[in-house]
Amino acid sequence: MLRAAIVAMLVAMLPSLARAQSCSFSVTNINFGLIDTLSATAATATATLNINCTGGVLRILVCPHIGAGSGGATSAAARQMVSGANSLNYQLYSDPGMSVVWGSYAWPYASRPPVIALPVLIGNASGTATIYGRVTGGQSTVPPGTYLSTFSGSQLEFRYQNDLLGNSCNTGFGFTAPSPTFTVNATVPANCLVATQNIDFGPKGVLDANVDATGQVSVTCTPSTAYTVSLNGGTTGGTPTNRKMSKGAERVTYGLYKDLARTQPWGDAGTPGSTVAGTGTGAAQPLTVYGRVPPQTTPSAGVYTDTVVVTITY
Known part of the structure; x- marks a missing residue:
């Protein structure tokens, strides 16, 4: 009976322990540099997602939902940077092989963000993840210019939760942290x-x-x-x-x-x-x-x- 009572008390405490956690995030900008749109070769670049959490007593799962960005997206394969009325296709991925699109439960395409598990620590926990970007080659009809897409506000939902409360990023479940801001940019020179x-x-x-x-x-x-x-x-x-x-x-x-x-x-x-x-x-x-x-x-x-x-x- 004593053991059952203790277990019941611990389970009852889990929601309050999860609420005591607090996470913050930052993302470095992605700069593809000069893009040769007459070439069939793709251009790649990366960003680093930094995660810092406090008050954790059990493993924390992070769901960094990333939407289309200010440049929009035309398909699951093509986010866009814009320069005036012109656009340059690119995409963000969660794997170095660039086969899994980094998405969000809130956008119309099937891709979701990766589930990032922070180690079991009492007190503080931190970690990083790499965001992989690629501009597809052969976009010869794109005019010269500086192309940009900004991620901020509703374009980002960085959520976190205790791993006992779920282990999926397919929905908007979890606590929401203040959204960071980062940009994706590239320059198309005359060529x-x-x-x-x-x-x-x-x-x-x-x-x-x-x-x-x-x-x-x-x-x-x-x-x-x-x-x-x-x-x-x-x-x-x-x-x-x-x-x-x-x-x-x-x-x-x-x-x-x-x-x-x-x-x-x-x-x-x-x-x-x-x-x-x-x-x-x-x-x-x-x-x-x-x-x-x-x-x-x-x-x-x-x-x-x-x-x-x-x-x-x-």
Whole structure:
């Protein structure tokens, strides 16, 4: 009878012991730095959740519910940072493999926060947890800018409870601590990529008439990024219409042009008006390079080549 009475008294005390606990939280900011949205490679960063509890006499379970953030979310896989009307997708995870989304019972997606168990201590207890962040690669349609999402107020519900009162973070059960504030940010810089297709004039026995061929410069720039494309004078440093293909000391003169009629030479900044300008869209923009070998004295037979450097200025 005495043992039963003691057990009954201890059980009756559990709610009051839990109420005596008090926990506080802080979270460091997540800064992804510079994001190359033209790359398919993801960018990652982490934050640290710091937990400090007092008055604990049994193990404390913590449920740090994290919502969508001020940038919102379009799916369980895509929270968003925003810059004006533009958005950049990212996500927060509870595991280093970044397969388990860190969520909240209060948002419309199925993910929940991890259950964090603090050690059994009488008095104070503390711990940390890592929040893993990833910006997905290949977001080429995102314009340059500084992107931000803020977590504060209703976006966070950091709850705690005695482990005898439950062991799940699927609901809003537990005592609520004052919400910390943290931010997630990234910077998308202007960027351009270039790819080329060679010009092959093919075989020609006697250079007594125009020989025409085309190549291509493909430019991919972040949206709204203004750029110019210039072509240098080749290995021998010729002018746009007087470049030289070489075989040893022998030469074949040729020119590169912006138009099908071969009336607009394509050169570099040293020849005013000879570059090609454009504005990025995030998609590849193909630019045709029109080549012409004019009539000239025919050198000895062989393969004649030249290398032209393509420069994108943005």
